[in-house]
Amino acid sequence: MNSQNYPIHFHTTRTLPEYDVFIHTSDGTRIPAHTSILASVSPVLENIIDQPRKHRSSERIIQIHGVPSDAVTAFVGCLYSSRCTEDEMDKYGIHLLALSHVYNVPQLKQRCIKGLVQRLTTENVVDVLQLARLCDAPDLRLRCMKLLTNHFNAVQKTEGWKFLTKHDPWLELDILQFMDERETRKETSRRHREEQGLYLELSEAMECLEHICTEGCTDVGPYHVEVNRERKPCSRFSTCQGLQLLIRHFATCKKRVKGGCWRCNRMWQLFRLHSYVCQQTDSCNVPLCRQFQLKMEQEKRKDDPKWKLLARKVASAKVMFSLSLPKRKRDEEMRVAIDNQGIRCFGYNEYCNTVLDDRCVSC
Structure with missing residues (x-):
């Protein structure tokens, strides 16, 4: 696919200089950006930018592959504006969480975790759980586990659960152990309440x-x-x-x-x-x-x-x-x-x- 420049309108009141770096996505889209802003919000991007170039005259390029180009565009926009709209969270919440984790943007990561918690359903809970485990998001993982436990019969019918049982038996075992431990905790809590009542x-x-x-x-x-x-x-x-x-x-x-x-x-x-x-x-x-x-x-x-x-x-x-x-x-x-x-x-x-x-x- 031929490369194409993708102009982006950043939500900021600052007067910005000329673009000095381009972000390339999987489909060849080129997103212009500024090295100073990217380096200030992400230590990972800062390390990439500081790497020496083969030719000083060549343009700076950052490769972000594996996610849709629209999600990368939304990610860069969030880096500039320090906020994420509800529409962007609805469309790219999972991708934004992965990108904020990989590029070490903690504020955006927390906003994504909060947004995904509010959007958990029986259809997407398995996918979000897998991502929460990979992205070191324990709060999100716990909420996913609770939803799975409370609506396990509905989750079992989803494609995500069927895929999980075939390709990730360790996570399936982790889920079943959590459900068993929760039942044990509930029984222990019930006995404790009865004892305290006595x-x-x-x-x-x-x-x-x-x-x-x-x-x-x-x-x-x-x-x-x-x-x-x-x-x-x-x-x-x-x-x-x-x-x-x-x-x-x-x-x-x-x-x-x-x-x-x-x-x-x-x-x-x-x-x-x-x-x-x-x-x-x-x-x-x-x-x-x-x-x-x-x-x-x-x-x-x-x-x-x-x-x-x-x-x-x-x-x-x-x-x-x-x-x-x-x-x-x-x-x-x-x-x-x-x-x-x-x-x-x-x-x-x-x-x-x-x-x-x-x-x-x-x-």
């Missing part, structure tokens, strides 16, 4: 236990504090109400044998967990708190590390939940917690007093 429920149970044993709630409370049976339970209705039912059962249950009643065992576990969480060693009003702590000091049990770990996780879940609340709500809860510190001044729950003393030794 720890948060235990933390609420600890707070309700202290609240009931300190202030009383509806018909359960300290023996010397008058309980208002018409008063509604605290804000955590379901937890507080269920715990009151459990306490009443625990106080009157006739199955004193350890392990004989699952409700009593659950209450026993709550008392023990509280003793690991409690920071008010001498002034705590929850039954058996002091006894459990003394027994921990006297005997080193094999299961103590597990209980301590559970206590740390319960405390951590409470802190994380508190941090996730809006600041105003968080401040309100903190004020309530501070105000409640001075209320704990009673001795024992009368209905638990006789039942618990004979069991604390065998726990």
